[in-house]
Amino acid sequence: QIQLVQSGPELKKPGESVKISCKASGYTFTDYAMHWVKQAPGKGLKWMGWINTYTGKPTYADDFKGRFVFSLEASASTANLQISNLKNEDTATYFCARRRWPDYFDYWGQGVMVTVSS
């Protein structure tokens, strides 16, 4: 069965970095783009961008340009999200989601809670 399994919760201090992973199984990883979605505590869903799992090319939403990096370990069917210079407002749950054409999400990871606190 298709699964997206994300890494565990993170507690970081402001200014630190974090790397979140999303391991896919049950399908051909490079056939589907992987998207990232942010959900702040008690808030709605915000699309962050996506990575082409065939070419490795990332695309970022405007609010997520600069400190956010999408990457792949294609041999391990894994997509990663790295956030540098963490800020309090980065406290959120981050979901990976598999994109089905045309651009909706049929499978989601369980989410990773990142807490940024001094």
Added chain:
Amino acid sequence: DIVMTQSPSSLAVSAGETVTINCKSSQSLLSSGNQKNYLAWYQQKPGQSPKLLIYLASTRESGVPDRFIGSGSGTDFTLTISSVQAEDLADYYCQQHYSYPLTFGSGTKLEIK
């Protein structure tokens, strides 16, 4: 960017009732090429990740109960849940998949009385 406006923000109903959630987009989501509306609905239960219910405005995802019905066209869309059950307690989000950046509505919290 296409702005998605959902209403109401919350509602409480008794089991067995019918619920209607509205989603309005700031631009038409109707593709002139194939006459399809690029609007999806998701259900997010407490502590869980979102689950796809509906895509292309009215196509139910495999395995989704037929009491979930998506409708609408252009800029106005509706998710109808008939005969609500206790397990339908969740937040519901619309998402336009017409153009980038992809955008979500602000969500509707469904409570069961």
